[in-house]
Amino acid sequence: MTIPAIEVKALGAAYGKSRVFDTLDLEVQQGQMFTLLGPNGCGKTTLLNCILGLHKPQSGRVFVDGLAIENLSPSEMAKKIAYVPQSHKKAFLFTVREMVLMGRAPYTPSYSSPKAADVEIAEEALEAIGIQHLGDRPYAQLSGGEGQLVLLARALAQQSPVVVLDEPTSHLDSYNELLVLDRLGELVEKKNLTVIMTTHYPNQVLYLVNKGLPVFGALMREGKFLALGAGEELICAENISALYKVRSKLLESVDEKGRTIKQICFLGLGEGENES
Amino acid sequence: MKKHFKTLYAPLFLIPLFCALGTLLLGRIQVSPGDMLSVLQGLVFGTDTGVDPQTALIIREIRLPRAFIGLLVGASLAASGAAFQGLFCNPLVNSGILGVSSGAGFGAALAIILFGRGNEVFAFAFLFGCLAVSMSYLVGKVYRTTSTVMLVLGGVVVSSIFSALLSFLKYVADPYDQLPAITFWLMGSLASISSGVVFAAAIPMLIGLGGLWLFRWRLNVLSMGDQEAQALGVNVPLTKGLIIACATLATAGAVCISGIIGWVGLIIPHICRMLFGSDNKIIVPASSCFGGAFLVIVDTIARTLTGSEIPLGIITAILGGPFFIYLLKKTKGGGIG
Numbered sequence: 311m312t313i314p315a316i317e318v319k320a321l322g323a324a325y326g327k328s329r330v331f332d333t334l335d336l337e338v339q340q341g342q343m344f345t346l347l348g349p350n351g352c353g354k355t356t357l358l359n360c361i362l363g364l365h366k367p368q369s370g371r372v373f374v375d376g377l378a379i380e381n382l383s384p385s386e387m388a389k390k391i392a393y394v395p396q397s398h399k400k401a402f403l404f405t406v407r408e409m410v411l412m413g414r415a416p417y418t419p420s421y422s423s424p425k426a427a428d429v430e431i432a433e434e435a436l437e438a439i440g441i442q443h444l445g446d447r448p449y450a451q452l453s454g455g456e457g458q459l460v461l462l463a464r465a466l467a468q469q470s471p472v473v474v475l476d477e478p479t480s481h482l483d484s485y486n487e488l489l490v491l492d493r494l495g496e497l498v499e500k501k502n503l504t505v506i507m508t509t510h511y512p513n514q515v516l517y518l519v520n521k522g523l524p525v526f527g528a529l530m531r532e533g534k535f536l537a538l539g540a541g542e543e544l545i546c547a548e549n550i551s552a553l554y555k556v557r558s559k560l561l562e563s564v565d566e567k568g569r570t571i572k573q574i575c576f577l578g579l580g581e582g583e584n585e586s
Numbered sequence: 587m588k589k590h591f592k593t594l595y596a597p598l599f600l601i602p603l604f605c606a607l608g609t610l611l612l613g614r615i616q617v618s619p620g621d622m623l624s625v626l627q628g629l630v631f632g633t634d635t636g637v638d639p640q641t642a643l644i645i646r647e648i649r650l651p652r653a654f655i656g657l658l659v660g661a662s663l664a665a666s667g668a669a670f671q672g673l674f675c676n677p678l679v680n681s682g683i684l685g686v687s688s689g690a691g692f693g694a695a696l697a698i699i700l701f702g703r704g705n706e707v708f709a710f711a712f713l714f715g716c717l718a719v720s721m722s723y724l725v726g727k728v729y730r731t732t733s734t735v736m737l738v739l740g741g742v743v744v745s746s747i748f749s750a751l752l753s754f755l756k757y758v759a760d761p762y763d764q765l766p767a768i769t770f771w772l773m774g775s776l777a778s779i780s781s782g783v784v785f786a787a788a789i790p791m792l793i794g795l796g797g798l799w800l801f802r803w804r805l806n807v808l809s810m811g812d813q814e815a816q817a818l819g820v821n822v823p824l825t826k827g828l829i830i831a832c833a834t835l836a837t838a839g840a841v842c843i844s845g846i847i848g849w850v851g852l853i854i855p856h857i858c859r860m861l862f863g864s865d866n867k868i869i870v871p872a873s874s875c876f877g878g879a880f881l882v883i884v885d886t887i888a889r890t891l892t893g894s895e896i897p898l899g900i901i902t903a904i905l906g907g908p909f910f911i912y913l914l915k916k917t918k919g920g921g922i923g
Contacts, residue, residue, distance in 0.1 A: 384819050387817075403864045412806060415815075420821075
């Protein structure tokens with residue numbers, strides 16, 4: 311039996327007295343594309359922060375690669391899990407190269423700075439994500455999509471087997487959304503990384519399923535998992551209607567290569583009149 | 587990055603060196619470059635120089651310690667300014683953000699009232715500067731984390747308390763003797779230094795500067811914000827504490843000997859960013875060099891322009907402000923805004 315990349319056992323978290331979730335159990339296997347789907351405020355981000363060790367859980371434990379995260383130092387953690395925040399604006403004008411090089415921080419002692427080998431790894435990460443041409447541009451002046459790719463390259467430079475993303479495609483237009491999702495797919499397929507991402511959109515999960523990626527996921531509402539499992543089984547009209555309290559219909563068609571493609575179509579608010 | 591290293595660092599270190607040598611020549615007694623060099627040679631190799639003993643004494647005992655401490659004070663203020671800007675993810679904070687200047691000002695005023703103008707002034711300024719930062723840090727740790735907002739709030743609260751205490755001391759001070767001394771100290775000057783004090787104050791500044799130089803690349807990662815820095819593998823509370831400690835040693839060492847000199851910690855890192863980009867690997871050394879050079883120039887003006895000494899804080903603002911605007915226009919802020 312293989313050790314799961316991430317294992318969450320009876321996890322409970324709270325902000326002060328307001329509880330976010332009580333007993334969550336979750337396993338993410340190595341090489342999976344794991345999508346965490348749910349409405350705003352359902353606890354997705356808190357769960358991610360617990361997995362990253364950024365939020366201290368009230369009860370339960372998180373294991374990375376079989377190791378309890380409370381026993382790992384920040385740099386040991388960063389060597390196992392890389393975090394891609396939403397594309398953000400920063401006060402300082404770091405170049406894209408300097409940003410990506412920060413991914414080498416867990417391998418660099420506090421009193422030192424990255425060596426030639428680290429610069430090489432950062433360069434390879436830029437190349438893998440396809441943004442070498444942006445190398446000398448100030449990160450703060452890039453568009454949202456380009457910025458997200460830079461943060462992805464930084465996570466890649468971190469060389470950790472698990473990459474965690476918090477709504478990586480919010481604020482992005484369709485082109486950039488697919489660009490980011492395609493790059494994530496490549497990380498799973500070519501580099502055999504484990505990707506965990508949160509999203510609001512069921513069709514994003516189906517897009518990855520349609521591409522034939524090993525998509526798994528969880529539907530989360532009010533601090534509980536409504537369903538866990540493989541992407542194509544997870545995204546159906548009943549589940550999505552229950553998740554968002556909306557009426558929806560699953561549409562199927564065939565693409566130019568004869569593969570089945572699926573999409574969720576939203577019909578309106580309210581839970582009644584489900585069709586599947 | 588590689589090409590920066592060799593082409594940039596050597597000229598960078600030459601700028602403050604030339605400024606320091608230049609200031610040895612200037613003053614009420616003009617010294618020729620030849621005389622100055624032979625005095626320095628005599629100092630290093632112990633040879634007899636044949637220079638007029640009085641001139642040699644002025645260079646050795648007055649101008650050289652003053653140039654040396656000017657370099658260190660400027661470097662300390664500018665480098666800790668750059669460090670705090672990175673740490674607080676905010677390019678507008680300066681080295682006094684955690685209350686070191688207010689604390690030092692109060693300490694100096696207290697010593698002037700209690701002991702007159704002895705070396706106690708330096709010791710009190712240093713200790714109260716460090717005390718103020720420690721208090722801000724403890725306030726910032728109320729919620730067990732050292733979040734940026736809490737630290738800044740702590741700094742604001744502690745600064746205002748020490749400012750109020752300073753106002754009280756000014757109110758009760760003897761208006762003919764102590765009050766002018768306090769006021770002049772607060773405006774900043776290197777006039778009161780002596781070689782004994784120079785070495786005592788140089789130690790914290792050198793330790794602080796050394797620490798900031800070591801941690802300078804980490805500042806880049808910390809400027810991403812606490813959560814991101816931790817996810818990038820940085821032990822945020824420990825690294826933050828160490829950088830605050832180093833910046834405080836450097837600033838308190840500087841302020842205790844020079845009084846409160848504004849602008850250097852804010853303007854010099856900005857000038858460096860406009861010229862060299864934002865990477866702290868370059869910005870911390872560049873700020874140290876430019877800050878040192880700037881302060882030596884300002885101090886030379888302060889002691890040569892008129893018969894009496896002009897406070898440094900006045901000149902740094904008058905010179906620094908317009909130069910900053912000129913650079914903003916020239917480099918278009920290096921892309922800011």
